[in-house]
Amino acid sequence: MRIGRILKIVVIVLLVGFLLIQLVPYGRAHDNPAVVSEPNWDSPETRALAERACFDCHSNETVWPWYSNVAPVSWLVQHDVDEGRQFINFSDWINSGEVDELSEVVNRGEMPPFQYFPTHPEAKLTDAERAALADGLAATVAQSPATTGREHGEHEEHEEGE
Ligand code: HEC
Numbered sequence: 017m018r019i020g021r022i023l024k025i026v027v028i029v030l031l032v033g034f035l036l037i038q039l040v041p042y043g044r045a046h047d048n049p050a051v052v053s054e055p056n057w058d059s060p061e062t063r064a065l066a067e068r069a070c071f072d073c074h075s076n077e078t079v080w081p082w083y084s085n086v087a088p089v090s091w092l093v094q095h096d097v098d099e100g101r102q103f104i105n106f107s108d109w110i111n112s113g114e115v116d117e118l119s120e121v122v123n124r125g126e127m128p129p130f131q132y133f134p135t136h137p138e139a140k141l142t143d144a145e146r147a148a149l150a151d152g153l154a155a156t157v158a159q160s161p162a163t164t165g166r167e168h169g170e171h172e173e174h175e176e177g178e
Pocket residue numbers: 066069070071072073074095096097099100103104114115117118121122126127128129132
């Protein structure tokens with residue numbers, strides 16, 4: 017077979033595959049549930065930094081770009097948001113579990129995850145901004161009502177069987 021012909025077949029197979037995976041559902045629709053409760057922010061600056069770097073995956077105010085509807089990106093984005101909200105949800109603070117980790121994760125530069133930056137350069141914080149966010153989050157956690165998330169809840173035993 018000529019190399020040109022093989023290439024053509026490969027391209028067609030890839031194209032058909034790309035179209036077919038669009039039919040695979042990515043779970044429930046990209047949705048933004050109502051905001052339940054926000055933490056008692058220590059300052060508007062802290063909230064603004066968190067909104068810039070964290071809210072897309074850790075709030076109910078996610079901005080869903082057009083490519084978040086195109087597989088396979090749609091699956092990855094949905095997965096990040098589902099999992100992110102499960103750990104920390106700034107729009108459902110009362111049910112957020114890992115709030116004690118917040119400033120530590122920021123200090124260590126672990127969040128946002130690296131795959132987020134190519135499409136969200138604005139989420140990249142300077143060293144000063146990162147320090148301000150880490151301090152602000154620590155202060156916010158200290159003055160916000162205790163959460164009932166999985167790590168902290170008294171309900172842990174009841175959830176075990178589910
Ligand atoms: C692109 C989506 C995304 C963004 C943006 C994002 N996170 Fe996350 N975050 C996740 C996901 C997914 C998890 C759960 C899995 C994991 O730990 O990697 C998570 C987990 C966490 C956890 C739980 C502790 C841990 O790492 O296991 C904390 C705390 C956290 N994020 C804080 C933040 C903060 C603070 C920001 C903003 C500076 C942020 N995240 C931005 C997706 C995101």
